[in-house]
Amino acid sequence: MLRLLIYKTAAEMDSMTKPEVAVRLSDKVSMCNYKANRLVCNAADFAMQVHGGIGYSRHKPFEHIYRHHRRYRITEGAEEIQMRKVAGHLFGFMG
Numbered sequence: 001m002l003r004l005l006i007y008k009t010a011a012e013m014d015s016m017t018k019p020e021v022a023v024r025l026s027d028k029v030s031m032c033n034y035k036a037n038r039l040v041c042n043a044a045d046f047a048m049q050v051h052g053g054i055g056y057s058r059h060k061p062f063e064h065i066y067r068h069h070r071r072y073r074i075t076e077g078a079e080e081i082q083m084r085k086v087a088g089h090l091f092g093f094m095g
């Protein structure tokens with residue numbers, strides 16, 4: 001479901017100018033950002049748990065995947081900002 005949302009949003013972005021994207025698609029971009037970063041962090045966290053102690057160590061790639069992707073829940077618009085954008089679009093308070 002998330003992959004389709006990303007592909008659909010990307011395809012729509014390709015058909016618009018940058019200012020149009022900002023007005024018409026920024027809520028969809030925020031949804032993709034929020035859900036994809038959550039998904040990858042949850043998957044890495046789950047993988048660590050399944051592998052036990054070795055999953056937490058650097059012998060497995062999960063800690064790197066978790067740490068690397070964790071930053072995207074903060075940078076380029078933290079999660080709270082993404083949620084505000086979606087809510088603002090839904091309820092019409094973003095101008």
Ligand SMILES: Cc1cc2nc3c(=O)[nH]c(=O)nc-3n(C[C@H](O)[C@H](O)[C@H](O)COP(=O)(O)OP(=O)(O)OC[C@H]3O[C@@H](n4cnc5c(N)ncnc54)[C@H](O)[C@@H]3O)c2cc1C
Binds near residue numbers: 077080081
């Ligand atoms: C690995 C890494 C690389 C980076 N690289 C760059 C770079 O190349 N260039 C660059 O310019 N910056 C870079 N940054 C900085 C990054 O852009 C900021 O960390 C990010 O914008 C968040 O700002 P902040 O750290 O000041 O957190 P804050 O803005 O202080 O946020 C702290 C918390 O408060 C919440 N919050 C803040 N404002 C609101 C609000 N209005 N409503 C609700 N909640 C809110 C946030 O969501 C977050 O949970 C990098 C950061 C990291 C960790």
